[in-house]
Amino acid sequence: MAHEGSAPATHFENPGLPPHRPRQADVNPAAAKRAERQIVVLFAISIIGTIGTVVAWSLVPPGDTPSSMRLSNFLIGFGLFLSLMGIGAAAVHWAKTLMNDHEKVEMRHQQRSSDETRAAAVEVLKEGAADSGIGRRGVLKGAAVTSLALFPLAIAVPLIGDVGGSWDxxxxxxxxxxxxxxxxxxxxxxxxxxxxxxxxxxxxxxxxxxxxxxxxxxxxxxxxxxxxxxxxxxxxxxxxxxxxxxxxxxxxxxxxxxxxxxxxxxxxxxxxxxxxxxxxxxxxxxxxxxxxxxxxxxxxxxxxxxxxxxxxxxxxxxxxxxxxxxxxxxxxx
Incomplete structure (x- = not known):
């Protein structure tokens, strides 16, 4: 803190990064496996939600009465909630438990990086993919790909065919x-x-x-x-x-x-x-x-x-x- 009459500070000492605190999944393989299973379950919930949305569109149409409309809207909305919530929660849990959480500092450079820096950036991306663990976790990869691939059906199916209404x-x-x-x-x-x-x-x-x-x-x-x-x-x-x-x-x-x-x-x-x-x-x-x-x-x-x-x-x-x-x-x- 500057005292009255003293010269203003011209620079501040770099406090550095706080020491890294390892997570349970970093030091305990069982905890990492448990987190992986939890993420797979969340992706599975998303898959069930997407399938449920499509089934609701097909088998429980809005109808012409307030009660039938309420039921249809509830089932479709609940299915969409599960579909989106499952993907979002799985992504957050994955990032917090399994992905690399080391803080890194990159010095500011000119806007156009050198070829060497660009090549290094590609390597960093590859390193990030390796850190995510997706390459060595086949079940996790399959659940993520399946839930993301199926989710568009919750939106696309109502827009095609008779399920989406008449196009006449x-x-x-x-x-x-x-x-x-x-x-x-x-x-x-x-x-x-x-x-x-x-x-x-x-x-x-x-x-x-x-x-x-x-x-x-x-x-x-x-x-x-x-x-x-x-x-x-x-x-x-x-x-x-x-x-x-x-x-x-x-x-x-x-x-x-x-x-x-x-x-x-x-x-x-x-x-x-x-x-x-x-x-x-x-x-x-x-x-x-x-x-x-x-x-x-x-x-x-x-x-x-x-x-x-x-x-x-x-x-x-x-x-x-x-x-x-x-x-x-x-x-x-």
């Missing part, structure tokens, strides 16, 4: 909205009269014919067909010439599926007529064709053409005139 993109181009289908409240399914929609009010809407869909496919069809219904003062509404007949007395209906990555767009700000996507803050102007005014979305929300039937209920004129949701490879716009 034609199903994404249409919904079950048809001419004359009533707009009903979600989830009650109560038909909506135009007279019940006041300026500034918002309705979450599903098609009346949703109950006619097979129960196995009902959730998928609902996910594509959900709509947000809003009534504005007609003088605030800006409509393109080809869409002037798509609304009714200031009532407009737009898909709730964000055109960015498909999150539900359901946060409506009455004063600005803005719809906000809670996932990535894409913002759409309901008063101006649901055009994007902020955020990563690149396209307006698709509009559902609506009209009123003889009883005063709001009904669809047709399906959406464009695919709903985010882009896919066969979408033209």
């Amino acid at each position: 993109v034609s199903k994404l181009k249409h919904t079950i909205w048809r001419k004359g289908v009533k707009l009903t409240t979600d989830p009650a399914g109560r038909p909506i009269k135009a007279a019940d929609v006041t300026i500034g009010s918002v309705f979450h809407v599903i098609p009346e014919n949703l109950e006619e869909v097979d129960a196995h496919d009902r959730l998928n069809q609902k996910a594509k067909a959900v709509v947000l219904l809003v009534r504005l003062d007609p003088k605030d509404l800006k409509e393109a010439e080809d869409r002037k007949g798509w609304s009714y007395d200031g009532i407009v209906a737009y898909s709730k599926i964000c055109t960015h990555v498909g999150c539900p767009v359901a946060l409506y700000e009455q004063q600005t007529h803005h719809l906000l996507c809670p996932c990535h803050q894409s913002t759409f102007d309901v008063a101006d064709g649901a055009k994007v005014v902020f955020g990563p979305a690149k396209r307006p929300l698709p509009q559902l053409p609506i009209e009123v039937d003889d009883e005063g209920y709001l009904v669809a004129q047709s399906d959406f005139h464009e695919p709903v949701g985010p882009s896919f490879w066969e979408r033209l716009k």
Whole structure:
């Protein structure tokens, strides 16, 4: 410690490295063998987790009910946890018990090393591989390679074949909205009269014919067909010439599926007529064709053409005139 008025220190003595403290595995072959068996068990847990994930994807699909979804998500998530945890814990335990733990100091050199230094670096890498003990521990090497080789299956299998879902993109181009289908409240399914929609009010809407869909496919069809219904003062509404007949007395209906990555767009700000996507803050102007005014979305929300039937209920004129949701490879716009 410098005293008041003394000259500042210009250098410090190198304290050096602390003495190396050998581990049990360094001095006791039995401890080293025990650590090796523990690492093999951890890699085996990873292998079991990967296989379990694939089996869960195949035999326990999400289904259409909350309970089946919870069970499927739990089994898949638990399998992925075991798969990743096993690899990570095995790698950490391996490094702490079997790999070389001697601290080494390498002096700083110019950025471009000499050929001799580079050759020495290769030798160091070879020495490190030897220190890890993988060359003389066949069971450990086999467990590590097997767990690492199998782990990608936990991600790849759900993306291929029927296990990953249907790749028929034609199903994404249409919904079950048809001419004359009533707009009903979600989830009650109560038909909506135009007279019940006041300026500034918002309705979450599903098609009346949703109950006619097979129960196995009902959730998928609902996910594509959900709509947000809003009534504005007609003088605030800006409509393109080809869409002037798509609304009714200031009532407009737009898909709730964000055109960015498909999150539900359901946060409506009455004063600005803005719809906000809670996932990535894409913002759409309901008063101006649901055009994007902020955020990563690149396209307006698709509009559902609506009209009123003889009883005063709001009904669809047709399906959406464009695919709903985010882009896919066969979408033209």
